[in-house]
Amino acid sequence: MKLATLKDSTRDGRLVVVSRDLTCYSEVGHIARTLQAALDDWEHVAPRLELIAEGIETGAQPTTRFHEHDAASPLPRAYQWADGSAYVNHVELVRRARGAEMPASFWADPLMYQGGSDGFLGPRDPIVVADEAYGIDMEGEVAVITGDVAMGSGPEAARDAIRLVMLVNDVSLRGLIPDELVKGFGFFQSKPASAFSPVAVTPDELGKAWDGGKVHLPLLVSLNGRALGKANAGIDMTFDFGQLIAHAAKTRNLLAGTIIGSGTVSNKLDGGPGRAVDDGGDGYSCIAEIRMIETIETGAPKTPFMKFGDQVRIEMKDHAGHSIFGAIEQTVEKYQGAGLQ
Amino acid sequence: MKLATLKDSTRDGRLVVVSRDLTCYSEVGHIARTLQAALDDWEHVAPRLELIAEGIETGAQPTTRFHEHDAASPLPRAYQWADGSAYVNHVELVRRARGAEMPASFWADPLMYQGGSDGFLGPRDPIVVADEAYGIDMEGEVAVITGDVAMGSGPEAARDAIRLVMLVNDVSLRGLIPDELVKGFGFFQSKPASAFSPVAVTPDELGKAWDGGKVHLPLLVSLNGRALGKANAGIDMTFDFGQLIAHAAKTRNLLAGTIIGSGTVSNKLDGGPGRAVDDGGDGYSCIAEIRMIETIETGAPKTPFMKFGDQVRIEMKDHAGHSIFGAIEQTVEKYQGAGLQ
Numbered sequence: 001m002k003l004a005t006l007k008d009s010t011r012d013g014r015l016v017v018v019s020r021d022l023t024c025y026s027e028v029g030h031i032a033r034t035l036q037a038a039l040d041d042w043e044h045v046a047p048r049l050e051l052i053a054e055g056i057e058t059g060a061q062p063t064t065r066f067h068e069h070d071a072a073s074p075l076p077r078a079y080q081w082a083d084g085s086a087y088v089n090h091v092e093l094v095r096r097a098r099g100a101e102m103p104a105s106f107w108a109d110p111l112m113y114q115g116g117s118d119g120f121l122g123p124r125d126p127i128v129v130a131d132e133a134y135g136i137d138m139e140g141e142v143a144v145i146t147g148d149v150a151m152g153s154g155p156e157a158a159r160d161a162i163r164l165v166m167l168v169n170d171v172s173l174r175g176l177i178p179d180e181l182v183k184g185f186g187f188f189q190s191k192p193a194s195a196f197s198p199v200a201v202t203p204d205e206l207g208k209a210w211d212g213g214k215v216h217l218p219l220l221v222s223l224n225g226r227a228l229g230k231a232n233a234g235i236d237m238t239f240d241f242g243q244l245i246a247h248a249a250k251t252r253n254l255l256a257g258t259i260i261g262s263g264t265v266s267n268k269l270d271g272g273p274g275r276a277v278d279d280g281g282d283g284y285s286c287i288a289e290i291r292m293i294e295t296i297e298t299g300a301p302k303t304p305f306m307k308f309g310d311q312v313r314i315e316m317k318d319h320a321g322h323s324i325f326g327a328i329e330q331t332v333e334k335y336q337g338a339g340l341q
Numbered sequence: 342m343k344l345a346t347l348k349d350s351t352r353d354g355r356l357v358v359v360s361r362d363l364t365c366y367s368e369v370g371h372i373a374r375t376l377q378a379a380l381d382d383w384e385h386v387a388p389r390l391e392l393i394a395e396g397i398e399t400g401a402q403p404t405t406r407f408h409e410h411d412a413a414s415p416l417p418r419a420y421q422w423a424d425g426s427a428y429v430n431h432v433e434l435v436r437r438a439r440g441a442e443m444p445a446s447f448w449a450d451p452l453m454y455q456g457g458s459d460g461f462l463g464p465r466d467p468i469v470v471a472d473e474a475y476g477i478d479m480e481g482e483v484a485v486i487t488g489d490v491a492m493g494s495g496p497e498a499a500r501d502a503i504r505l506v507m508l509v510n511d512v513s514l515r516g517l518i519p520d521e522l523v524k525g526f527g528f529f530q531s532k533p534a535s536a537f538s539p540v541a542v543t544p545d546e547l548g549k550a551w552d553g554g555k556v557h558l559p560l561l562v563s564l565n566g567r568a569l570g571k572a573n574a575g576i577d578m579t580f581d582f583g584q585l586i587a588h589a590a591k592t593r594n595l596l597a598g599t600i601i602g603s604g605t606v607s608n609k610l611d612g613g614p615g616r617a618v619d620d621g622g623d624g625y626s627c628i629a630e631i632r633m634i635e636t637i638e639t640g641a642p643k644t645p646f647m648k649f650g651d652q653v654r655i656e657m658k659d660h661a662g663h664s665i666f667g668a669i670e671q672t673v674e675k676y677q678g679a680g681l682q
Contacts (some may be wrong), residue, residue: 011381011596042353077596079418079459082529103523113526114455118420118596129592152471152678173592182444185454186527188423192593251470251514252534255352255418255459327365337493 001046001053001202003164003180004326005035005072007122012036013072017052018199022326024063026052035074035200039256042147042163046202068326073120073196074166075145078259081117081194083170084110084244085140085263086237089229090289093266093273097292110239110247113186115170121195123326126333127171127306129192134334135175136306140221140314143168143261144241145200145274147255155242157250159212162241165205167197167219168261169328174288174305196259197314200328205324213240215316217324219265221285222313223306228290229283231267231274233316264289306332314317342387342394342543345667346376346413354413358393359540363667365404367393376415376541380597383488383504385545396643409667414461414537415507416486419600422458422535424482424511425451425585427578433631434607434614438633451588454527456511458600459466462536464667467674468512469646470533476516477647477673481562481626481655483574484509484602485582486541490595491617496583500553503582506546508538509602510562510655510669515629515646537600538655540666548666554581556657558665560606561628563654564647568664570624571630572608572615573674574657605630605666647673 002020005013012034016025031048038045055061085091087107095102121127129136136321145164153161176190203210209217216234220227239247244260264283267274273293275281285291291301306312314328343361357366367576372389373379379386396402402640426432429447436443455587462468470477486505494502517531544551550558557575561568581586585601601677608615616622625631632642647653655669 067560077420079420080457082457085526106524109520109524111524111526112529114457114529116421116423116455116593117458118599119594128492150678151469151676176592179450181525183447183450183452184522184525184527185426185452186525188453188455188589189591248529250530251475251517252459253455253534258459335492337491 001034001050002048002199002205003074004066005074006070007072011077012237013076017049017056018066019056019063020205020262022068022199022323024056025066026056026061026063028052036257039145039147039163042256053057068198069124071198071326072122074164074200075120075257075259077119078117078254080258080259081261082112082248082258082262083115083263084112084239084247086110086239086244087238087263087266088238089268090264090266093289093292097143097295107238110244111263112244112247115191115194119193121193121330123198123328125195125197125330127330128333128335129173130335132307133175134173137172137287138173138221138306138312138314139170139172139264140219140229141168141170141262142215142219142262143196143259146245146254146258146260147256149245149249149258151249151251151253153246153249155240158245159242161245162198162203165203165210165215166200167314167316167325167328169195169312169330170261171195172286172288195328195330197328201324209318213242217316217318219285220315220317221283224311227277227283229242229285230277231265231282231285233262233265235267237262308332308334311327342391342414343540343546344376344390344415345407346415346417347411348413352418354417358390358397359407360397360404361546363407363409363540363664365397366407366408367397367402367404369393377598380486380488380504383597385640387440401535409539410465412539413463414598415505415541416461416598418460419458419598420596421599422456422602423453423589423599424456424602424604425453425580425588426581427451427585428604428607429579430577431605431607432607434630434633438636448579452604453585453588456532456535460534462534462671464536464539464669466536466669466671469674469676470514474516475514478513478515479562479629479647479653479655480511480513480605481560481570482509482511482603482605483556483560484537484600487586487595487599487601488597490590490599491587492590492592494587494590496581496587499586500583503544503588503629505541505542506544506551506556508655508657508666509667510536510653510671511602512536513629536565536669536671538669542665548551554583558657558659559623561656561658562624568618568624570626571618572606572623572626574603574606576608578603583585613680649673649675
């Protein structure tokens, strides 16, 4: 089943069921008005939405043309957005680039930060930033939405609580990170609003590409139409989503609608950093990783962060080449201070 | 106007207007079913709720007896909970206790962490923790709920966006903090669910005790019936709520229902740390601060963190001695792993 939230005059948009090929949708307001409402009562609501999804595929269900640019993020606002950093390769590179050892515990104990979740960007909304000097970067990631997870749940129970899978652009302002790290309270200003894919899908839609805790498919990231990365989200993911969710639930319950992110997808090559797509490698899911490799190799970064007008696209395709989640496609724009976007 | 959320069978409870003396309430489901719904459309909803509040005071409005223990936190779940650390005195003590200098920038640039907001404890709910060794501590704070705040808003515009004021117990697991600080991603497992006061009030309810950005009244914190602190929330608050909100809004919009916390209320004495209430001082709003002072004075902390069965109470009274927000009163209990609390 594939779900989307269409933008309307409300803060939460309206839930629709989308066809497997992303061409059309059916209204489901009589079942659940919003995705959060569906998640709040998933046991009762999901089977009814599944019937609609089946009806769409068989042609029994009336549908309307689906346009990805009409979609908000599946949860336009959420009660929790917690982002892991499960591709420890990426973390190790960050450290190496600044000449720091990575503690061995990072291979056993996940990194995770609490993100802002009160207002996400739509998948085609611009990334509005006041100053290019903030170091505007994308982070291509996979994310899951959970049901209720009891405090202290283990990875297995946590995997059972995964309701939906989607993609995310965890926009990062790299220039603001060093000062926030020094303060020790985690990221805040360096993590503006994230954007999620137009469609969130139940894990069964991924077929064999879903092993219960990871998505074994390449994450396609491009910048201004040029391929930046196609790292496989199932490779080098040190902690699967079950482990990430269990980490988040160690000392508190997680409530339905919690979004857990994988962290920037990153693949090693022969035990070392990856290689650019242009050079025959699988590339990168953020600019910072390229800059880290440049720093390690030449002593200084060369590739600039995003500028106003740059466009980032994040997508994932199945083995037949069909887009699974629709595409996140965002242009960087200068903030004009005109109020709420 | 004083607002509360009564627990019911729903995840968001139901909004009621409470009398100034906290003895009775009126149903307002015909105006707004939940506090979030009221905040989403505050301009239209607030005047109608104010009429109910006036009717309660004049006796024109039918009411029911209000019991604080029937209340959930005003927002049982929220889209954002961002906690500042505005009493820099407290931060300086933390640093001194571990022999570290505090960067001078901490006096100009607020500390703030993104907290979990998917499920808050009710003001009389137990604090359920798996292990006493986690170092269970209270943090007595003031918090505000905002309306929409545009990215880049200054402190003055931010002050205008303050809709409601309440108290919070930002429960902290001190034993888990050092390892999380090392990881650099901020607090996560060390910050389990927070609890807020039974009632949230519009700033005008505070009269002269509200100066637009601070509450000039003592925060009463007690442990097992013994006074722990009565530090004045208006004193030594280096950053007022306008500055804290503006900090949070630097790179993103804040959406209605955002909760911003003050950080642990802490007063200096003669330029140094405070003194215990028993010794004639204004005391402390968390145990960690007592332990820091003990560490600075004797080389080691003496006062233990909370144990199972301990009860913490947090309240604030007006100049006539009446409780403004009702009391947070929570007992620490051992988690039995039986699932969602």
